[in-house]
Each structure stands twice: as C-alpha cells, then as structure tokens.
Amino acid sequence: MNNIKSRLGVLYPIIAAFTVCLAILTISRQLLVVWQWDRVADTDGFLDVAISGLRIDISSLCYLFILPGLLSALVSSDTVVGKVWHAILRVWITFGIWLLVYMEAATAPFILEYDLRPNRLFIEYLIYPKEVMSMLWGGYKLELFLGTVVSILSVVLGWKASRYMVSSLTYPKWYWRPVLALIVVALGIMGARSSFGHRPMNPALVAFSTDPLVNDLVLNSSYSVLFAYKQMDAEADAAKFYPRMDRKEIISEVRNSMNVASEDFVSETQPSMAYHEAANQGKQKNIVILLLESHGARYVSELGGLDLSPNLDKAINEGWAFTRLYASGTRSVRGIEAVTSGFSPTPARSTVKLGKSQTGFFTIADLLQKKGYHTQFVYGGESHFDNMKSFFLGNGFTDMQDLPTFDNPKFVGSWGASDEDLYDHADKQFTQLEKEGKPFFSLVFSSSNHSPFEYPDNTIEQYNEPKQTVENAVKYADYALGQFIEKAKKSNYWKDTVFVVVADHDARTWGNQVIPVDHFRIPAIIFGDGIEAQKDNRLVSQLDLAPTLLSLAGISAKTPMIGHDLTREIPKEKQRVMMQRDKTFAWMTEDNQVVVFLPEQPTQTYKYDFKNDHLIKSDVDAAIIKRANANALWGSMAYREGYYKQLESYK
Template sequence: MNKLKFTLGPVYPVVMAGFVLILLITASRLGLALWLSERVSATDGWLTVFASGLRVDIASVCILLLIPAMLLSLFSGEHLAGRVLNYLLRIWITAALWFVAYMESATPTFILEYDLRPNRLFIEYLIYPKEVFSMLWTGYKFELALSLAVSVISLVLGWRFSGYLVSGLRYPKWYWRPLILVAVVLIGALGARSSLGHRPLNPAMVSFSSDPLMNDLVLNSGYSVLFAAKQMSSEASAFSYYPGMPKEEIIAEIKASMVVDKGAFIPGSRPTLANHYASYQGKPKNIVILLLESHGARYVKSLGGIDVSPNLDKLMEEGWGFTRMYASGTRSVRGIEAITTGFSPTPARAVVKLGASQTNFFTIADVLKSNGYHTQFVYGGESHFDNMKSFFLGNGFTDMQDLPRFENPQFVGSWGASDEDLYKEAHQQFSRLSKQEQPFFSLVFSSSNHTPFEYPQGKITPYNQPAATVENAVKYADYALGQFVEQAKQSDYWDSTVFIAVADHDSRASGSLPVPVGHFKIPAIIFGGGIEARQDNRLASQIDLPPTLLSLAGISSQNPMIGNDLTRDIPVGKQRAVMQRGKNFGWMKADNEVVVIRPGQGISTYAYDPQADSLTPANISDADIKRAHANAMWGSLAFKQGYYQALPDYQTTAPEPASLR
C-alpha cells in the first residue's frame, strides 16, 4: 500500500476514495440483485447488471472526483495552500462516502414503494420536508433509524479514512505537474463520458430489459438522483426520447383520432381547438370530481379486484360505471393533469409542476369559471404540495379549501385530515353554495390511502393485519366515500350535480412489463341526479373524462381537448387508452393491442391479456403504430407550441353539427 501511495503521489487519495466508493456501490448492487434474483434471472441479466453497473459506477466516481484530482495535480504540497486543499479534500471525500452510503441504504424502501431506484420523485419529495418527515416518522421509523445510523457511521469512518489518505503523500516537482494534470483530465473525462461516441453515458445506453427496475439496477442511486436533477433543469420532451415524427403528421393523426366533426375545428394556430357541444341541454349542473388517492381497480371487486371497496361496488351498480377505464400515469399530479385539463401525458413532469403552465393553461375550471361557476379545490392536506395550489389558482380555480381552513378535523395524519373530515368539509361547501344558488365545480382530493396508511381506528373491520396496510386504508377511504354519498343523496344539491368518483392512479405501478397495463386500470363512476345506471364496457382513458363531464353538465365550449365525450357513440377504432410510466409510453386499442415506445429502444408492439396481465409480442398494423406514435409526441408538441393555452371566452356560438344532434 505504501508503494502504491508513493507511485500515485498527490492523486492517491482520489484513486483510493474512488475504489472504495465502487466497492460500496457494488456490494449494494449485489445485495439488491440477490433480493430481486427472480427478476434478474428472468431477464438473463446477471452479467449485464454487474458489467454495465461497473461502467456506470466508474463514470459516477470520475464525475464526483475529477475536480479534486485536478486541483491536487496542480496545488498539492506541504505549504499552506496544500494543507488547506487537503482539509477540503477530506470534507469532499467524507461527503461523497456519506452520499453514496445514504442513497444506497434508502434504495430498498424506495423500490418497495415505486419499483424503481430513487429518481426525480426522491428530489420532489425533499421539497416538502414537513409532510415527508411526518410520513417517515409515522410509517418508517426503522428506515429512519437505519438512515441515521448509516449517516453517522459513514461520516465518522469517512473522516478517519480521509485523514489516512492525505497523510504521508509524496509530492512531485513542479515540472511534472502539467503532465499529471493532462493525464488526470484525459482519464477522468474518458471515464466520466464512458463513451467515444457523440453522447456521453446516460441510462438509455445501459438499458437492456423491458423491466424498468432491472435497467435501474444497472445504475447506482446517487447517479440516478443526480441524473434526474440534471434532467429537471431542462424538461423532458418526447422529441428527445422517442423516434422523430414530422409536426404535420402528428397533428393530422391527432385530429383524425378525435370524435369531432371536421366542421367543428376552428381555423387558426391551435390545431385541436374545436367547438364541443354538450349532450345535455337543460339548466347547467354542478360538477364534483371525487379524486381517490391510489385507488386502483385491483381494490374493487366488481372490477376483478379484492373485496375492500363495497361502496364503489354499490356505485358501480347505481351509477354509470366504466369497466375499462385506465389512468394516464402513476402519480397524483398526472391524474390531476388528465382529469382537469384533458392533456396527454408526456415524458416530462405533469403540467401541474411545469413553470410554463402555471398560468394561461387550459383547464375545465377556467371554462366553468367563464360560465359563472364557483371553482374550488378541497383537500385535507396542504394545497401547496406538488405545486397544486399555484397551478390551480393560475388556471381557473378561485377557492382553495385545504387543511388550514378545516374546522376542528377529528383526525389528522401525516398527509392531513382524514377522508371523513374531507368529505364533511366538502358537504358543507356544497350545501352553502347550493343555498346561494351558485353553480359550482369542485375537485375533492382524498389522501387517506397513502403511506403510511393512517386512518381513524374503529371505523372498519380490517381486511388484514397490521392495521396500517394499503388494503385497510383503501377500505377506510371507501367507507368515508360511502358515508359522503349517502349524505349527498339527502342534500339539496344532489339532483343538480354530476359527480364522478375516479382514482388518480393505482397504488403502485410495479412489475417487469415496460408498461404494466393492469396497474393502470382504475375505477371511474359517474353518478348523481339524472344519471342512469349502466355498465360501460368501452375502453376509455382519464383524458376522456373532462369533456364527458362538461357534456353532462350542459356546458358547450371551444376547447383544445382531444379526449372523447363518452356521452356520444365512440367508434371502436377510436377507443384507446394512453399510459405513461416514467419515460415509457403505452397506447392500447379496444382489442387490447398495445404499442409501447421507450427511450433508446424504439417502438414495440404487443397483445395484452387482461386475465394474465401479460404482454406478448405481436404484429400491429402500421396505421395503428403511427397513431400511437403521434399520441406519444402530441403532448410535448402541444406544450412547446402553446396549443393548450387558455382562451378568453369559452362560449360556443356556432350551430351544432347535425351529426352530433
């Protein structure tokens, strides 16, 4: 070891620190691979995971330590500047060891929750320390203790280790230093790039499987998080990840896929802007969206799931229930995006969180506001979470009813007031507005079905043990919803309101499929005064719900939404579901043919088996592939070109086409 120290001279601390970091990450990867051995074997990925993983780790270490190595090459020595540099280097190495150790120790818990390594979600949650720490303290005490222990141990050992690394070094003569610097830059830069090609190393280069978690296993968690942070600084676009497609073809395919008379399109710079005519022509009705946190179809017996949602099952019989409704994403903001704007999912964050959509972006709240509606958001937590408050207030919502405005909630958990408190507040709001004869639109967002699954005890018979499980939380959320519906039936506003109970997404979109279709299936039931009971077996997407609700409420408008008005007959060929999982885009037809588009892997086609929840490679027509491709590109194109900007007037004045009468 002393001989190596003598040979490497001033760069010895950096080389040894890098070696230890790679050992630490490799040990973590080995543990994760053994834990996930069935999935690694299923992809025949043992060699790839470790060989490509080593490539990523070397690049990560080079990125992390290149600047310190350059400084040491030029300025190290026994003089004052050299001693200061060594002290700063010790801090850097210690911080690097802590960061790597902490990120790898946090990885198993993150995988259990999201079936992926820590990524941009990890960063986004750090923005809300109050809510997240409360959640962790309540439901993840062991994980918190482990993270604290890892942090203390890594900091103490890292500081001692760094002290050994900088002691007894041999420093070269000044005339050797430029050569050492050149060598360090060449080796470090090549290692960091890990490629002689046009583009440096990125996750797409080491992706090898249709199982997203296996591709993530190749990465290390520090790299995954830092790469996500870099990507967040320049928002993702489909044009950066998917095969190219001319703008004119995208627009033509999207317009052809819409169930809109050709004469309804409005000439101008917004290609999908069209006159949309309500099927209901009576006095405009209120609209209430009951957005159910993480309430996938697998928790609804009538949709093939387990028996923990008896009230939703009852509503499926009493109302207009959709048996083939699919979410557009895997996060709440993606569900909010779909249900309030009808906007297509993209590889970027949902528009709720994008800077350019915080004002002047189309929402049905803006449409309804221009038609004299009171528009509000009712939420048991803090409405600033996930940027909801900013987006809503900038785009048509006028009233935020969140936890600080609730009066004496009976139960408050990590994510806010219980669903019973939420629906109590909503009922009070609706009753007040009804007495004022004020038409209203309200988005009511539940939160009880969210880790760590806190809810008032004694309300339900637990489905399983312990009490804080997702199944029990779902059962409580369903109980609270049932209580509200029974109360609403006796209210003054029932007959004049169109309600929809719909999930934002499933609780977890896990599994080895590139797009786990079964985890996108969600309950959606429209009910209220005048809504006839029916089972609707058509394939539908969340983006179809906003135009449908406007139509049921009697609101005609000019708007850019491409979703189907489900009160109309929808040709089988135009029924589809759009699904976004991370950067992977899925498009499914009514006959269960599926097109998947993935970064760096192009377009794949499958046949989906709902019973087995499996995708089998299959041939699909070029026309369908082209339409799916256009749908994958549309959201990014529309966002960049401003096709989804709000309008000053949403009134429709043109006569309704005969084909829609």
Template sequence: MFDNLRRRTGLLYPIVSAMGVALLVMTLSRAGLALWQSDRVTAAEGWSTLFLSGLRVDLSALSYLFILPALVTVLFAGSGTVGRRILQCLRLFLVVALWFVVFMELATPSFILEYDVRPNRLFYEYLNYPQEVFGMLWSGYKLELFIGFVVSNLTLWLAWVWSGNWIENLKTPRWYWRPLLALLVVIIGVGGARSSLGHRPLNPALVAYTTDPLMNDLVLNSAYSMAFALKQAESEDSAFDYYPNMGRQEIIRRVRAAVSLDSSEFVSGAFPTLANHRASFRGKPKNLVILLQESLGARYVGGLGGLPLTPNLDKLIEQGWNFNRMYATGTRSVRGIEAVTTGFSPTPARAVVKLNDSQRNFFSIADLLRSHGYHTQFIYGGESHFDNMKSFFLGNGFVDMQDFPTFEPLNFKGAWGASDEDLYIKAHQQFTKLHDEGKPFFSLVFTSSNHSPFDYPKGRIQPYNQPDQTRENAAKYSDWALGQFMTKARESEYWKDTLFLVVADHDSRTYGDKLVPISHFRIPAVIVGEGIEPRQDDRLASQVDLAPTLLSLMGISDQHPMIGHDLTREVPRQKLRAMMQFYKNFAWMNEDNEVVIYTPERQAMGFRYDPETSCLTPMALPREMERTALANALWGSLAYYQGLYPGVEKQARVARQESGAKLPQGLAAP
C-alpha cells in the same frame, strides 16, 4: 499493499481510495438488491449483465463525481499552505461524497417497495416538501429512519477517519509533472464518465437489456439514477428527446383524426385541437363534483374484480354509469390531476401541474366553467402547495382553496393532514353553502388517507388484514368515508343539481416486469347523480375522456382543446384507445387490446395484452397504428412547448387577432 498503492498513486491516493470504497458499496448494494429480486433477475436472464453493465455504470458515475476534485488535487495540492488547504477541502468532499453514495443506496429498498424503480426524479421532488414527507416517514417508517440515522452517522465517522489517513504522507510530484498528470486525469476521467466511444455518452438506455424496468434500473446505482433525473429535469423532458421523430403537420393531422369529431368542428389555425363541442344534455347546466381517490387501482375494488375493500364504491358502480375498462394515464397524483382536470395527454416530462409554462393560461375545465359563471374550488385535507397544486390551480381557473388550514375541528389528523371523513364533512358543508347561495359550482375533492403511512382513525372499519396501517385497510377506510358522504349527498338539496364523478388518480405502487404494466393502470371511474341511469360501459376508455364527457353531461357547450372522447356519444370502435405513460415508456392500446409501446431511443414494439393474465405477447402491428400512437406520444410535448393548449382568455385573445379585431387597450398579445 496500501503503502504500495499510496506510493504509486501519489496525490491521487485519497481519490482512488474513496472510489474503491464507493465502488464496493455500490456493488454490494446491487448484489443485495439482486438477491432480493432474484426471481425477476433470473426471469430476465440478467445476472451477468447486471453486474458487468453495473460496473460500467458505477465507474462512469464515479468518474463524474471525482474528475473535478482529482484535477484540482494534482494541480494544487501539496505540502505548502495552499496545498494543505486543498487537501483539507478534498477531505471534506470525500466525506460528503461517500455519505451521499451510502445514503442513496440505503434509501433504495424503501423506494423500490413504493415505486418499483431506483430513486429518480420523484425522490428529490419530495424533498421540496419536508414537513409532509417527514410526517409520513415518522408515522410509518420509524425503523427505516432509525437505520438511516445510525448508518448515516457511522458513514460520516468512518469516512472522516479514513480520509484523514488517506491525505497523510502523500508523495508530491514536481511542478513540471503536474500539467501532464492533469491531462491524464482529464483523459481518464472524461473517458470513464462517457464510457463510450460513440456519439452519445453512457445513459440508461444504453445499458437497458430487458422489458422489466426494475431490472434495467438495478444496472444503475442510485446516485447515478437521481443525478441523471436531475440533469433531464433541467430541460423539462420532451417526448422528442426519446421517441422517433415526426413532422409537426403529421402529428396534428393524426391527433385530429383520432378524435371523434368532424374536421369542420376545429376552429383555430393557432391551436390545432381547439374545437366546438356540443353537450348532449340540454337542460339547466349542472354542478360538478370530482371525488379524486388517492391510489385506488382496480385491484382494490370489489366491483371491478378486485379485493373486497370498497362496498360503498361497489354500490355506486351498480347504481351509476360505470366504466369497466378505464385506464389512468400515469402513476402519480399530479398525472391523474392533469388528465382529469385538463384532459392533457401524458408525456415523459413532469405533469403540467408542475411545469413552468403551464402555470397560467393553460386550459383546465375549472377555467372553462369559471367563464360560465361557476364557483371553482379545490378541497384537500393536506397542504395544497404540495406538488405545486395550489400554484397551478390558482393560475388556471380555480378560485377557492379549501385545504388543511381551513379545516376545523378535526375528527382525526394523519401524516398527510385531515382524514377522509373530515374531508367529506368539509365538502358537504361547502356544497350546501354554495347551493344555498344559488351559485353553480365545480369542486375537485382529493382524498389522502389511502397514502403511506396509511393513517386512519380506529373503530370506523373492521380491518381487512394486520397490522392496522396497511394499504388495504386504508382503502377500506377511505371507502367507508365515501359511503358516509354519499348518504348525506343523496339526502341534500344540492343532489338533484349535481353530477358526481368518483375516479382514482392512479393505482398504488405501479410495478411489474413489463415495459408498461398495463394491469396496474386500470382504475375505477363511475358517474352518479340525478338522472344518471345505471350502465356498465365496457368500452375502452382513458382518463383524458372524462373531462369532455362530464362537460357534455353537465350541459356545457363550448370550445376547448381537449382530445378526449365525449363518451355520451357513439365513438367509432377503431378510435377507442387508452394511453399510458410509465416513466419514459409510452403505451397506446386499442379496443382489441393491441398495444404499441415506445421506449427511449427505440422503434415501436407491438404486443397483445391479455387482461386475464396481464401478459404482453409480442406481435406485429399495422404501421398506421404505430404512427398514430407516435403522434399522440409526441403531441403533449409539442402542445406544451409551442403553447397550443390555451386557457379561455388566451383562446379569446388569439381569436380576436385571427378575426382581425383590435385588441382592447392593455391586453398584450400572447
């Protein structure tokens, strides 16, 4: 059989053989993943679709992968010196290509366990931080590393042996047949890659068939999934590429109307959301500390009806201003940082922490508070360059980076750096020092112990479950460290002058069979400090509401472009909302738990969300709500690409231009 195939395919035999092996690997991997997730596949009624559409995607991916080497082979490979060199290069390419396909499928189960999708942009972004990632893998994934090492080496060996056989004794066509073969390769390759006669080539949206994101991802293969993410990253995803279009003026009008401000408060023609915000607190401005909790969804917080892992946070929930219906804007730490420190609404693109055009002159509360004379700092037990945090922070108002190299001595070092107890010891030292120096300060303190592989020192807590290194035990340890810090803070001199926000960046492992698994976006958020009365706030709220609320509580009145609500004031019920970005899907939920969801290249879908069962029941929604949701889904991309979210310096520059004032010498126009 193989000799007959070799005879019929000639120079293309090595590529046809490699494509066959790769197709087998992808199919077997998809079958294994489908059996693993069989309940969800059955619920989505997707067994036939999964494999038929999966075959289409696999053939498209392999066409992209092999079209160029196939073209070069039929044109130049042969028995001569150059031809033999071409075949040797082809052999190397086939080995690497097969290894890549196997490696990506091998990495898929662990990635699904963590993110409930196939490897995507997150996968290759983590490759930018080999030290942190390898430390995490070595600490918590030794078995996976061993299996990966063995299978990768076995793949390289087999591919090398097989490819050596494939390139031997090939039938070489006469020269006049080569252009025709090349044309045939292009036609078949391009047709296979496009996999469609329509205007657009095959893309994930064309093979999506269910509201369960993982099931749609299983149709793909992991090499295609990551390659597509890389392609999209080149143009920094825009909401306008995915959702229905809307005119600029309507977007601005609807976004402004959704903010709880009088239209007279908006102050700039250049920056549509720049407005005057008057603080509700009239006393001496307070310090601000944001304690950003890694991966702490509401389901891990006893005080919010979750697991009994957070007795110290539960006490704060009883003692402070607690938001019972607070929702994160996304599923990554950088998205949480984006919402909490800049108030920027989420988009399908990466968070602004990582985007090129937001590294300078982009609004953040650090920049605003620095203009009010505050010392602004970031305290983190790991390396602050991770996820581009250091670059973004230093370019947008933070002046003091207190990260792992500044920690000494340590009680415990984990895969991500200093433990949370060391982090809080450092924070307490910094706040005491700044208070003694008479400096008002803003500090963002970011925990890391509640992150895979869940390293923490023994003897601090009674483990909730076994083995010791579980998400639940890490959450319990992180809460223990928080309790130790809050005890010291209450006894400190800086307590009476400082406002504290304890908030999660996102839930851990946001997953589910919904277009947007809303229950996994609910997070804890509580404000404590001198003068903060106990309050259980049941209003619907979003992470983007926190920064305006904190500035108001601190006593900072100023102009800023944030569209979040100041929750110290009465907000009209019809304006309460939460916005959530789940990969490329955008959800807008109102106070009545009515939800509009926009997905790529589709019209709006309406649902009613049941917080008790986490179910989304389809329903018709008013067109006005759909249009307001769309405007807010598009606003972030519009603001980013058109520079409408300015830092303090840029605000001042443009204000002088708008007023006709002459710019100081050397100050360039924006």
C-alpha cells in the same frame, strides 16, 4: 462596529454580506409592492407578500452563502491560504450582490412585458443574445442604460464593501473550527429549506392569490429564474426519446384520433381546439370530481379485484360505471392533469409542476370560472404539495379549501385530515354554495389511502394485520366515500350536480412487463340525479372524463382537449388509452393491441391478454403504430408550442 466584527470573527463577512443582500431584496420587493399596490390590495396580501417574501429571501441567501460560510469557518486566517480564500470570498460576495441587484433591476421591465417576475423566458432569451439585444436596444434603451449603471455601481460598491468585510478579522482556535463549521451547515440547511417538514421551500408553498403576479412578488427574481431553470430539467421532450414525426403528420393523426367533425375544429394555431356541443341542453349543472388516492381496480370486486370497496361496488351498480378505464400515469399530479385539463401524458413531469403551464394553461376550472362557476379545490392536506396550489390558482381555481380551512378535524395523519373530515368539509362547502345559488365546480382529492396508511380507529373491520396496510386504508377510503355519497343523496345540491368518482392511479405500478397494463386500470363512476345505471364496457381513458362531465353539465364550449365525450357513440377504432410510466409510453386499442415506445429503442408491439394480464409479442398494423407515435409526441409538442393556452372566451 469593530466590537461586533470581533465577536463574529470569521463569520463577519458572511453575516454582513447576508444582511446587505437581504436589505437589497426587501427594499426591491417593497418598491414593487408600492408600484403594484392596487393588485396587492385587491388580494389583501401585503402581509403575505412581506412575511413569505422574507422566508424566500432567507432561503435564497442561505443557498448563496452556505458554502463560503463553511469554508470561512475552516480556512479563514492570516496565512497564505487564508488570504487566498479572502480574495475568493470578496469575488463571491461581489458577484452575489451584483446578481441580486441586476435581477431585481431587470424585474420591472420584465413585469411590464410579461406581467410576471423574470422566469424561464428570461433563461430562454439568453439562448438568443443577438435577437434579445436587438429587442432591448429597439425598445428598452432607458432600461438598458439604467441596468448598466446599476450593475457597475453594484460591482464597485460590492468590491469596496467586501474589502472592509474581510479585513481585521479575529480567528478562532483550531479546535473550535469544526464546531463552527457544523453550526454554519446546520443553520444554512435549515434556512435554505425554510421548513422542518419533508418538503423544502418552493413557490407553491407561498402561493396564496389567484393573481400570478402577486404570487410572484413573494419571490425574488434570482430565485424565480433559478427555480425555472431547475424545472426545465424536468421538461423532457418526447421527440428526444420516441420516433420523430413531421409536425403536420402529428396534428393530422391527433385530430383524426379525436371524435370530432372536421368542421368543428376552430383554430390552426391551436390545432386541437374544437367546438364541443353538450349532450345536456337543459339547465347547467354543478360538477364534482372525487379523486381517490391510489385506488386501483384490483381493490374493487365488481372490477374483478379484492372485496375491499363495497361502496364503490354499490356505486358501480347504481351509476354510469366504466369497466375498462385506464389512468394516464402513475402519479397523483398526472391524474390531476388528466381530469382537470384532459392533457395527454408525456415523459416530462406533469404540467402541474412545469413552468410554462403555471398560468394561462387550459383547465375546465378556467372554462367554468369564466362561465360564472365558483371553482375550488378541496384537500385534507397541504395544497402546495406537488405544486398543486400554484398550478390551480394560476389556471382557473379561485378557492383553496385545504387543511388550514378545516374546522376541528376528527383525525389528522401525516397527509392531513382524514377522508371523513374531507368529505364532511366538502359537503358543507357544497351546501353553502347551493344556498347562495352559485353554480360550482369542485375537485375533491382524498389522501387517507397513502403510505403510511393512517386512518381513525374503530371505523372499519380490518381486512388484515397490522392496522396500517394498503388494504385497510382502501377499505377506510371506501367507507368514507360511502358516507359522503349517502349524505349527498339527501342534500339540496344533489339534483343539480354531476359527480364522478375516479382514482388518480393504482397504488403501485410494478411488474416485469414493459408496461404493467393492469396496474393502470382504475374505477370510475359518474353518478347523480338523472344519471342512468349502466356498465360501460368501452375502452376509456382518464382523458375522456373531463369532456364527458362538461357535456353532462350542459357546457358547450371550445376546448383543446383531445378526449372523447362519452355521451356520444365512440367508434371502436377510436377507442384507445394512453399510459405513461416514467419515460415509457404505451397506446392500447379497443381490441387490446399495444404499442410501446421506450427511450431511444425500437418500437415494441404486443397483444394484451386481459384475462391473464400478460403482454404477448405480436405484430400491429402500421397505421396503429403511426397514430400511437403521433399521440406519444403530441403532449410535448402541445406544451412547447402553447396549444393549450386559455381563451378569453370559450363560447
């Protein structure tokens, strides 16, 4: 042991403490796996939990020890400064051991209560120490006692162990210290990121199961809580930025903006929950959402844009096309949020990435899965990007078909397999599911039209030079989509499926206007067997697509979605769109009146000149401002209060 200590020198305390902490986390995880063995076995996930858990633990401990490792390399010595540092290091090591032990000791009681590792609730409870201590004392006396004993033991033993770790060290020559420091930092950063890619380690990267607890077992509780704390910074509440309203007023205005009869609302605790009768009363159909990356209306000639999307133009003339449909945001996750859950945009990050919506949050995938549908996400890249995989697996999607599931893709770029490969894979999936007689819901998300705009050679006639421009990528994305549509028309699943092709957002939302309205306009076409060709000139939001698809597929259900079922007549006064750009919220009515809310600024009102794409300062009726205000506040309130909880049954 002394020989090892001599060889490792000033880094011995760091490496020894790292090893002790890693052993603590590994043993704790294995005990939890044994405890929850039936659920782990059901997912065949023992190796996934063990291997990915090791990655998470190494990443966590690198964050914990990178700074003391750097300082030890630079100042650890027999001098006064060195001895002071050794005292600080002992405190650091002892605290680190205590924190990890305490959080792991708290894990089992938390799982018993919430069926998850400690998360944001653990942090929120710290705000109310009196109430929490009363709860613990009332129902968790044994756990409190054991936690106290374990905490005391970890501090005592950690302090004693740290004394040995920092004693009798060998010290390097001064000229080796900077080299040693650089090595420590390099290894620490690599370990913390646990990836050579452009995205560091995160829970979505290691999620593999539809069981949220099994995915949580991969984590350690310290990591889980700290990650939740980091996420909470993104959960900006609209009430902090926009004019406040009474809760009852918000609910009343939101309900009145929905195209739902008062008797169809079914819950006071979930105010937007209402029964929606499907227009299709015949055989239920499959649903496929073809979500196009960054494909704004300005790239579609039938919508007044550039002639870059001939296949979309063809679909517009053959299907049910919306000429005035607007995205709810400017990011892919905002589009995903809109089309899968019908959730209105907020100044926070999308619910795809927020902590409270990772499980138990309404999506049409959860509804359809409970009705016997096979629910899947098909994506040519890495499904953990932007936390998609974690959100989907926790909220009704059961099948992740991403790049590792593709057989010999023809072309793989920075964002994964090409759109041609994506649609070929999707077609194979749909064909197999149809053959097995399984109804299915699939979200197919393209990626070729994304910087750096990589796509296969010799597939399209280039619009401009160089090859990798957004215009050429749009043409390629349209080309691949057109191939898929033609293949789908000849398939066995065509007659039983409702398709929608819609963009997630425009390629860019730029300009000097307070809200660049035209950059929110996107193409959307519903098509499939039995869908009549029509150009729908009503003002439509991305939020309206999910309710419409359910109606066309014959799914009558209770849902919390506030969007309109477009198979029905929508009064002009209820046609509206919501547009969120960072913390700016805009509400536009059918007659192009626009209300804009900016953080802590007076409400701004405009008339939108559609022809010239220009906002003109104009007065807007107070009732419209009030309704816009309520809807701007609704999303944050619905998220915070749990109005979007999943139901046991959607009947």
